[in-house]
Amino acid sequence: MTTLRAGWIITQRDLAHWVRQPWGPVFGLLFSIMLLLVFGFLFGGAINVPGGGEYIAYLLPGMMALSMLFGVESTATAMANDARKGITDRFRAMPIGSASVALGRVGADMTNSAVELLVMLLGGLAVGWRITGDPASAALAVLLLLLLRFSMLWIGIFIGLRFRGEGATSAVQVLVWPIGFLSTAIVSAETMPGWLGAIAAWNPLSATATAARELFGNPTGVTGGVLADHAVWLAVAWPVLLTAVFAPLSARAYRRLRA
Amino acid sequence: MDTLFAEGLRKRYGDLNALDGFDLHVPAGVIHGLLGPNGAGKTTAVKALTTLIDFDGGVARVAGFDVRTQARRVRASIGLIGQNAAVDEILGGRQNLVMFGRLYGLTKTDARTRADELLDTFGLTGAADRAVSTYSGGMRRRLDIAAGLVLTPAVLFLDEPTTGLDPRGRNEVWTSIRETAARGTTVLLTTQYLDEADQLASEISVMNHGRVVAEGSPEALKRKIGGDRVTITLHGPLDEAARALGGTVDAETRSITVEVTDGLAAIVRTLDALDVALDDLQLRRPTLDEVFLTLTEKETV
Numbered sequence: 001m002t003t004l005r006a007g008w009i010i011t012q013r014d015l016a017h018w019v020r021q022p023w024g025p026v027f028g029l030l031f032s033i034m035l036l037l038v039f040g041f042l043f044g045g046a047i048n049v050p051g052g053g054e055y056i057a058y059l060l061p062g063m064m065a066l067s068m069l070f071g072v073e074s075t076a077t078a079m080a081n082d083a084r085k086g087i088t089d090r091f092r093a094m095p096i097g098s099a100s101v102a103l104g105r106v107g108a109d110m111t112n113s114a115v116e117l118l119v120m121l122l123g124g125l126a127v128g129w130r131i132t133g134d135p136a137s138a139a140l141a142v143l144l145l146l147l148l149r150f151s152m153l154w155i156g157i158f159i160g161l162r163f164r165g166e167g168a169t170s171a172v173q174v175l176v177w178p179i180g181f182l183s184t185a186i187v188s189a190e191t192m193p194g195w196l197g198a199i200a201a202w203n204p205l206s207a208t209a210t211a212a213r214e215l216f217g218n219p220t221g222v223t224g225g226v227l228a229d230h231a232v233w234l235a236v237a238w239p240v241l242l243t244a245v246f247a248p249l250s251a252r253a254y255r256r257l258r259a
Numbered sequence: 260m261d262t263l264f265a266e267g268l269r270k271r272y273g274d275l276n277a278l279d280g281f282d283l284h285v286p287a288g289v290i291h292g293l294l295g296p297n298g299a300g301k302t303t304a305v306k307a308l309t310t311l312i313d314f315d316g317g318v319a320r321v322a323g324f325d326v327r328t329q330a331r332r333v334r335a336s337i338g339l340i341g342q343n344a345a346v347d348e349i350l351g352g353r354q355n356l357v358m359f360g361r362l363y364g365l366t367k368t369d370a371r372t373r374a375d376e377l378l379d380t381f382g383l384t385g386a387a388d389r390a391v392s393t394y395s396g397g398m399r400r401r402l403d404i405a406a407g408l409v410l411t412p413a414v415l416f417l418d419e420p421t422t423g424l425d426p427r428g429r430n431e432v433w434t435s436i437r438e439t440a441a442r443g444t445t446v447l448l449t450t451q452y453l454d455e456a457d458q459l460a461s462e463i464s465v466m467n468h469g470r471v472v473a474e475g476s477p478e479a480l481k482r483k484i485g486g487d488r489v490t491i492t493l494h495g496p497l498d499e500a501a502r503a504l505g506g507t508v509d510a511e512t513r514s515i516t517v518e519v520t521d522g523l524a525a526i527v528r529t530l531d532a533l534d535v536a537l538d539d540l541q542l543r544r545p546t547l548d549e550v551f552l553t554l555t556e557k558e559t560v
Contacts (some may be wrong), residue, residue, distance in 0.1 A: 006362055009361045010358075013347060013350065016350055017349045020349050020350060020351075020390060084343075086341040086342065086345035087345045089311055089339070089341055089345065090406070091362070092310075092311055093309045093310065094334055094359075094363065095364075096362055257312075258312050259312070
């Protein structure tokens with residue numbers, strides 16, 4: 001049994017959950033769409049985009065980046081649940097590679113997030129958002145969004161393994177909100193007080209959101225600073241850095257289950 | 260050669276010696292009971308033997324493979340049933356078994372065939388496609404055990420498999436364990452229930468404070484802490500008779516329980532001298548509860 005094959009079998013287990021209990025993921029998607037409508041139409045009329053452009057065009061890539069960030073919560077919850085229920089121990093007592101469990105999680109969560117992204121793309125197009133960039137750039141935008149999700153996966157795996165109690169996942173559920181809002185995902189950093197704007201500009205989420213806006217050909221809300229010139233590079237560097245930190249930490253947390 | 264072999268296992272958690280020189284010798288094909296109060300180290304012992312945790316000292320071999328250096332071969336030879344029913348609750352019973360079968364390296368077709376066999380063996384065919392969350396506690400446990408038997412392992416570890424089950428669920432699980440052993444799998448069963456060990460195990464290791472404090476068949480353990488008991492029900496001066504015999508009184512049933520040391524005749528003569536009328540006299544072996552309390556109390560003092 002190769003580690004890759006075992007990972008794929010564990011991925012299929014999660015995908016089978018979709019068929020058995022479609023309402024969980026469907027509500028997740030409805031929630032994303034609700035947020036989109038609330039910000040796009042309820043608050044959107046009052047929000048100006050620095051540098052010009054329509055708010056709905058500005059918002060969509062930000063919402064996509066936000067939902068990639070929120071993925072950290074579902075990853076952590078799934079890991080913690082399996083560990084608590086003894087399913088992780090059952091896998092660990094089987095003759096499969098030690099990376100299989102994490103690979104299974106990666107496969108399942110990346111699939112879920114890709115579907116979520118697709119729904120948001122279609123939903124956005126339905127409410128008037130447009131891709132004006134070339135197809136190759138748009139494809140790169142989607143890849144960068146998925147790269148952000150990939151880095152969130154390792155943070156989620158680490159938190160789920162290291163802090164298995166119910167409290168940890170609740171903490172993650174709460175913390176993703178300030179982290180998500182303290183970025184340029186929903187409003188431009190340039191409309192914030194100076195110090196807050198500086199924090200928001202350096203949020204990894206802002207890099208991905210701004211890069212996606214650039215590549216989709218949407219207004220970026222950025223008129224100067226490091227995001228204006230290097231958003232795409234930052235959108236690569238941040239997730240790579242986060243993965244380089246949290247993938248080894250996750251591996252260590254998995255080994256420490258043996259302590 | 261012992262199918263399960265452990266000598267001098269040690270495992271520290273901070274100040275606690277969870278395993279403190281744990282020894283175990285189990286030949287092939289038997290049900291061996293690991294009995295002990297909460298915190299005695301039973302689960303730690305199982306986790307060490309199933310490669311889930313590292314230990315600080317000692318040697319352990321499972322099915323002939325060294326737990327430390329041949330962990331993967333150990334894993335291919337065992338089934339582990341932990342304290343929680345570790346099955347996917349959203350999926351159906353068959354889906355669970357097929358998944359575990361494929362993880363053990365069976366092809367899709369073989370995994371399906373094996374799943375159907377196991378569902379049949381464990382009486383779950385009727386519920387095969389229902390979500391596990393709708394199963395009773397006993398059914399969930401049986402599915403859990405079935406999942407540990409996909410490859411017909413050499414050794415099956417069961418960690419308190421009937422905790423939290425109603426009497427019916429308990430019986431169902433007991434039957435499954437007996438049938439598993441009858442098919443040739445060696446079973447290590449941890450339990451806090453003495454009657455469970457008495458019912459199922461041919462040999463028992465009594466654990467306390469991280470090591471084995473007594474070992475033997477249920478009968479031998481009962482013999483070990485002394486002779487037979489006699490329970491006497493009588494009319495007349497209960498306390499006086501108890502004092503004369505050195506027994507304990509149960510006022511509610513008007514009975515005295517005495518350990519038989521000098522033979523039954525001596526007891527009857529003592530009662531005769533006191534001029535009391537016997538209603539009933541029952542001779543019995545000590546219960547495993549009495550054995551257990553005696554052994555673990557001796558340790559704690």
